Amino acid sequence: MIRLNNIVDKVSAYSNITNEDLDFIKKAYVYSAKVHSGQRRVSGEPYLSHPLEVSSILTDLKLDIPSVVTGLLHDTIEDTLATREEIERLFGSEIAFLVDATTKISRLPHVSDVEKQAESFRKLILATAKDIRVVFIKLADRLHNMRTLEYLPEERQKRIAIETMEIYAPLAHRLGISWVSVELEDLAFKFSEPGEHERIFKTVSTKKKDWEKYTQEIVSLIIAKMKEFKIQGDVSWRFKHLYGIYSKMKKGNISLHNIYDILGFRIVTRTENECYQVLGAVHSLWKPIPGRIKDYIALPKANNYQSLHTAVIGPFGEQMEIQIRTEHMHRIAEYGVAAHWRYKGGRLPSNGNEKIYSNLRHLVELKDIKDSTEYIEAIKDELILDVVYVYTPNADLIEFPVDATPVDFAYSIHTDIGNHCFQAFVNRKLVPLDYKLKTGDMVEVVTSKNKTPNRQWLDFVVTPKAKNKIRSWMRQEENLRAEQVGETITQRKFAKKGLNLSNMLEKKKLDDPLAKLQFTGIKDFYRAVGFGNAAANDLLKVIHPRKFAEGVEKSKRIKNIINRISKDEYKDAVLVKRYDNILIKFGKCCNPVPGEQIIGFITRGKGITVHVYNCPRLLEVSPERRIEVAWNEEYSGRIPIGLSVKCENKKGMLSELTSMVSGLEVDIIRADVSEDNIGQGNARFDVTVENIAQLEKLIESLKNLGGVISVKRLTESSHSRASDLN
Ligand code: MN
Numbered sequence: 215m216i217r218l219n220n221i222v223d224k225v226s227a228y229s230n231i232t233n234e235d236l237d238f239i240k241k242a243y244v245y246s247a248k249v250h251s252g253q254r255r256v257s258g259e260p261y262l263s264h265p266l267e268v269s270s271i272l273t274d275l276k277l278d279i280p281s282v283v284t285g286l287l288h289d290t291i292e293d294t295l296a297t298r299e300e301i302e303r304l305f306g307s308e309i310a311f312l313v314d315a316t317t318k319i320s321r322l323p324h325v326s327d328v329e330k331q332a333e334s335f336r337k338l339i340l341a342t343a344k345d346i347r348v349v350f351i352k353l354a355d356r357l358h359n360m361r362t363l364e365y366l367p368e369e370r371q372k373r374i375a376i377e378t379m380e381i382y383a384p385l386a387h388r389l390g391i392s393w394v395s396v397e398l399e400d401l402a403f404k405f406s407e408p409g410e411h412e413r414i415f416k417t418v419s420t421k422k423k424d425w426e427k428y429t430q431e432i433v434s435l436i437i438a439k440m441k442e443f444k445i446q447g448d449v450s451w452r453f454k455h456l457y458g459i460y461s462k463m464k465k466g467n468i469s470l471h472n473i474y475d476i477l478g479f480r481i482v483t484r485t486e487n488e489c490y491q492v493l494g495a496v497h498s499l500w501k502p503i504p505g506r507i508k509d510y511i512a513l514p515k516a517n518n519y520q521s522l523h524t525a526v527i528g529p530f531g532e533q534m535e536i537q538i539r540t541e542h543m544h545r546i547a548e549y550g551v552a553a554h555w556r557y558k559g560g561r562l563p564s565n566g567n568e569k570i571y572s573n574l575r576h577l578v579e580l581k582d583i584k585d586s587t588e589y590i591e592a593i594k595d596e597l598i599l600d601v602v603y604v605y606t607p608n609a610d611l612i613e614f615p616v617d618a619t620p621v622d623f624a625y626s627i628h629t630d631i632g633n634h635c636f637q638a639f640v641n642r643k644l645v646p647l648d649y650k651l652k653t654g655d656m657v658e659v660v661t662s663k664n665k666t667p668n669r670q671w672l673d674f675v676v677t678p679k680a681k682n683k684i685r686s687w688m689r690q691e692e693n694l695r696a697e698q699v700g701e702t703i704t705q706r707k708f709a710k711k712g713l714n715l716s717n718m719l720e721k722k723k724l725d726d727p728l729a730k731l732q733f734t735g736i737k738d739f740y741r742a743v744g745f746g747n748a749a750a751n752d753l754l755k756v757i758h759p760r761k762f763a764e765g766v767e768k769s770k771r772i773k774n775i776i777n778r779i780s781k782d783e784y785k786d787a788v789l790v791k792r793y794d795n796i797l798i799k800f801g802k803c804c805n806p807v808p809g810e811q812i813i814g815f816i817t818r819g820k821g822i823t824v825h826v827y828n829c830p831r832l833l834e835v836s837p838e839r840r841i842e843v844a845w846n847e848e849y850s851g852r853i854p855i856g857l858s859v860k861c862e863n864k865k866g867m868l869s870e871l872t873s874m875v876s877g878l879e880v881d882i883i884r885a886d887v888s889e890d891n892i893g894q895g896n897a898r899f900d901v902t903v904e905n906i907a908q909l910e911k912l913i914e915s916l917k918n919l920g921g922v923i924s925v926k927r928l929t930e931s932s933h934s935r936a937s938d939l940n
Contacts, residue, residue: 390550696744
């Protein structure tokens with residue numbers, strides 16, 4: 215068991231410890247020993263070993279005296295008869311706050327119950343916003359609990375390991391405390407996938423000895439080269455951490471048996487300038503692999519990590535990975551926010567190291583998400599660290615998680631811009647809204663008042679903010695739609711019974727019955743009916759209990775109505791005589807648009823294909839299989855259409871074309887331009903239109919645009935005929 219002396223020695227190594235500090239630590243130790251006396255850990259050790267170890271981890275993080283003292287006391291309120299008042303009286307309000315905050319988080323048992331997990335995490339983040347030391351203490355507590363996890367029952371081991379892997383390791387990583395995140399990951403890996411862990415552990419341990427000679431040779435070659443360049447620095451090598459190896463293996467990026475995949479070299483220099491000089495020196499020694507040089511000094515990672523990364527072809531034709539950084543960068547890489555944090559009462563500073571604190575602020579902002587599952591998902595998303603950097607038109611650099619899209623970009627600027635974005639330009643070229651942003655992209659978003667969020671956006675946005683804003687918009691829309699459906703249903707039902715709903719509402723005759731059913735108003739009732747949670751009959755029954763007692767509506771049926779209305783598929787665009795609910799497809803050969811004369815064709819087992827009346831394809835099929843169809847006049851959706859535009863290849867042509875198209879209230883799904891070998895431009899537009907009139911107007915306007923040579927409506931005539939006709 216670690217002793218108090220070890221802790222005091224460790225503190226003295228990085229700070230000037232006064233006699234008062236020493237007395238303070240001793241006092242906390244004595245108190246903790248007293249209140250925990252007689253208690254034991256599951257491992258059988260005296261309980262006191264745990265607060266001592268936590269305190270020791272806090273000294274590894276080089277934290278201040280109050281943090282170290284809190285480490286000793288962190289479980290006293292929770293597990294003993296000690297109270298906050300007593301702690302405050304003995305150790306002051308600062309310590310009382312820290313111990314209390316840590317206690318409040320852990321008082322909720324860490325069960326997989328997502329409610330409790332969300333609640334305790336919410337508390338942790340809020341307490342951390344008040345005093346950042348809370349998160350350090352919590353991470354130290356978790357780290358020691360993970361180190362001693364083997365003593366818990368297997369089922370609890372797994373649960374805690376998963377939570378550590380999903381939340382605490384990423385949290386440490388996000389805060390830049392990489393040695394803690396790496397150790398947490400490896401421990402969580404060990405308990406969640408013992409077999410895989412064992413396999414990788416064994417291989418790596420045997421390789422360590424075998425490869426001593428190789429690594430020493432490489433290290434001395436680098437040192438010799440650095441001497442030639444007159445640069446001082448340390449050169450070392452290490453194996454990647456076990457979980458890192460495992461996750462890269464799972465992605466198929468590396469092989470456990472290729473030693474070069476799992477080891478890396480590191481050069482630590484004195485100045486930033488020397489980093490670049492060393493990079494040059496290494497590249498003069500071995501050829502760099504194109505695309506593998508990363509300058510995280512000029513563009514630090516989201517957690518403030520800085521280094522130069524390169525991969526070269528080594529002396530034996532092997533691929534070698536090398537990191538180059540200064541001592542200062544190395545300390546940041548290991549300790550992150552804990553390295554910056556200094557004696558400021560724990561408050562987040564308003565200047566300096568902005569980026570890393572903004573990570574915490576992002577986490578704090580998520581507190582408003584009420585739904586626990588959504589909250590935890592949002593936290594997990596927010597903790598993901600792989601990022602891209604893109605520019606706004608004003609050349610501001612914004613950071614996004616990998617795979618972010620122009621819609622994420624729009625929401626990051628402003629909710630309204632997100633809610634109304636409809637076109638995106640990347641490096642001045644039109645891209646689809648689900649385009650994946652790349653580092654260095656310059657992004658511009660065009661909004662339109664008439665555009666609103668689309669459910670499909672949820673399939674591709676990645677930032678928690680965009681997801682939440684789209685969801686809340688959808689909820690609003692759904693409520694509105696449900697209200698409308700509910701109103702129609704209620705009105706019809708009342709009319710059927712000879713009652714005038716609007717009249718009754720005007721005369722306030724429904725206020726009491728609605729209140730009796732515990733609705734706040736008629737809209738609330740409509741919404742319930744629309745969602746199928748209430749029936750119009752419920753209201754009738756309250757008005758005339760005897761008259762309307764029978765005939766209960768099935769809420770399931772109403773749900774079906776909602777489903778039908780909310781499904782925006784264009785199969786509803788066509789009506790087939792005598793057939794309801796029959797599967798309808800559009801002939802890809804002619805791609806009819808509402809307003810055009812159409813005819814149906816009965817396929818074998820695949821419903822009906824709809825073609826333009828004079829589609830040559832119809833001549834190929836027997837007349838008996840034709841069927842009359844008509845456009846559904848109530849249909850208000852849009853039909854997708856492809857257009858090919860040949861134009862002069864001049865500057866600004868694409869934006870002229872797109873602004874013309876969108877000016878006509880036509881939705882552009884996609885636009886591509888290419889140049890052919892005789893210097894002409896070819897543009898391809900995928901748009902959706904309401905009817906043939908709109909399409910004809912569009913084609914006409916495009917043809918009249920200066921520089922346009924020809925416009926053609928695209929049909930997929932190359933599409934396999936047989937499959938379409940059978
Ligand atoms: Mn504890």
